[in-house]
Amino acid sequence: MILVTGGAGFIGANFALDWLARSDEPVVNLDKLTYAGNLQTLGPLQGDRRHIFVRGDIGDRALVTQLLARHRPRAIVHFAAESHVDRSIHGPDAFIQTNIMGTFNLLECARDHWMSLTDEDKAKFRFLHVSTDEIYGTLEPEDPPFTETNPYAPNSPYAASKAGSDHLVRAWHHTYGLPVITTNCSNNYGPYQFPEKLIPLVIHNALAGTHLPIYGDGKQVRDWLYVGDHCAAIRRVLQSGKPGESYNVGGWNEKPNISVVKTICATLDKLRPRNDGHSYTDQIRFVADRPGHDRRYAINAGKIERELAWRPEESFETGIEKTINWYLNHGDWVENVTSGAYRDWVTRQYGTAE
Numbered sequence: 547m548i549l550v551t552g553g554a555g556f557i558g559a560n561f562a563l564d565w566l567a568r569s570d571e572p573v574v575n576l577d578k579l580t581y582a583g584n585l586q587t588l589g590p591l592q593g594d595r596r597h598i599f600v601r602g603d604i605g606d607r608a609l610v611t612q613l614l615a616r617h618r619p620r621a622i623v624h625f626a627a628e629s630h631v632d633r634s635i636h637g638p639d640a641f642i643q644t645n646i647m648g649t650f651n652l653l654e655c656a657r658d659h660w661m662s663l664t665d666e667d668k669a670k671f672r673f674l675h676v677s678t679d680e681i682y683g684t685l686e687p688e689d690p691p692f693t694e695t696n697p698y699a700p701n702s703p704y705a706a707s708k709a710g711s712d713h714l715v716r717a718w719h720h721t722y723g724l725p726v727i728t729t730n731c732s733n734n735y736g737p738y739q740f741p742e743k744l745i746p747l748v749i750h751n752a753l754a755g756t757h758l759p760i761y762g763d764g765k766q767v768r769d770w771l772y773v774g775d776h777c778a779a780i781r782r783v784l785q786s787g788k789p790g791e792s793y794n795v796g797g798w799n800e801k802p803n804i805s806v807v808k809t810i811c812a813t814l815d816k817l818r819p820r821n822d823g824h825s826y827t828d829q830i831r832f833v834a835d836r837p838g839h840d841r842r843y844a845i846n847a848g849k850i851e852r853e854l855a856w857r858p859e860e861s862f863e864t865g866i867e868k869t870i871n872w873y874l875n876h877g878d879w880v881e882n883v884t885s886g887a888y889r890d891w892v893t894r895q896y897g898t899a900e
């Protein structure tokens with residue numbers, strides 16, 4: 547079996563659902579259920595004996611040690627993190643705590659577990675650390691996309707905390723021999739993304755008839771990766787990636803924010819036209835820029851294609867249409883995660899809401 551951390555969040559839950567749709571290998575899913583974690587996303591796995599959900603903190607050494615001893619996973623796929631740049635600017639503490647201290651704790655528990663394995667199982671064990679392209683900092687318009695050898699130059703508290711975790715993961719391999727692999731991916735989008743990130747926020751606000759906020763001039767560029775493609779990349783890396791290596795994962799889809807928002811508006815104009823016949827672009831508003839806003843991220847995903855034969859299947863056009871259709875058909879999910887009803891339920895169920 548495998549241990550997934552952060553598997554009630556956007557990418558982790560997509561990963562757990564996809565994993566169990568493709569194989570019977572059980573998943574132990576450790577998640578703290580912060581505002582970003584949602585058990586409703588894992589609803590299809592309710593009652594499924596292959597999925598064991600545990601509410602808890604990756605920083606809880608006793609809990610993680612106990613889980614590893616009980617389930618003896620052959621791999622840990624580490625998604626759990628505080629993940630939103632704007633939140634990291636307002637309150638970096640949780641980012642340092644979870645992304646750096648939590649990863650440190652997980653590595654120490656993983657090392658103890660790995661040391662207890664037979665030589666054969668030791669060789670097969672993997673600690674897969676899911677990280678971000680934001681650790682490379684920002685690019686000028688003419689710069690080539692990030693490769694795995696770009697220097698680390700994180701600019702936001704979020705990016706710095708992820709960079710810190712990447713360095714720990716690297717050191718645990720170099721010093722202790724723990725078979726780690728790091729993936730650095732670009733901006734994900736797709737079903738079940740909390741509507742604080744650009745794409746789900748714009749879909750949600752458009753349908754709610756409110757403003758679509760664009761930071762600064764909207765010419766910042768991101769590379770967009772459909773979450774299903776990302777999950778496939780992680781499965782491939784887990785299967786065939788080389789311990790000690792890192793792999794950039796991207797969608798080959800560089801887009802300025804303003805063009806992403808206009809594409810969403812045009813797709814909604816087609817699929818769910820406004821009652822007044824106007825375009826959703828009328829709702830666009832340029833607002834104050836994010837402090838320290840990185841201008842451009844771009845991923846060269848050539849290494850993972852050459853070495854592990856992975857390439858994304860979705861273009862931005864196909865992926866965004868799938869995503870918008872999903873949000874149109876899952877208003878209940880969005881309503882639930884934004885209404886506070888979910889947090890009330892977690893409080894009732896677990897005693898506390900983070």
Ligand code: NAD
Nearest residue numbers: 552554555556557578579580582583603604626627678734
């Ligand atoms: P998310 O914010 O949607 O989900 C994070 C999950 O981690 C939540 O379920 C939350 O409850 C859980 N969590 C937070 N702190 C925890 C703790 N201390 N212990 C246990 N669980 C905890 O994030 P996401 O978008 O799914 O991102 C997953 C991973 O991918 C993160 O490591 C993130 O840095 C990385 N990443 C995300 C993107 C993206 O575009 N979303 C891009 C690059 C990298």
Ligand code: TYD
Nearest residue numbers: 631733742743744745747759760761766803
């Ligand atoms: P986001 O989804 O927060 O991801 P990240 O900051 O990790 O790249 O933001 C994507 C881009 O969209 C980023 O350049 C910031 C911009 N943005 C807006 O212009 N308006 C918004 O309301 C949000 C949330 C983001």
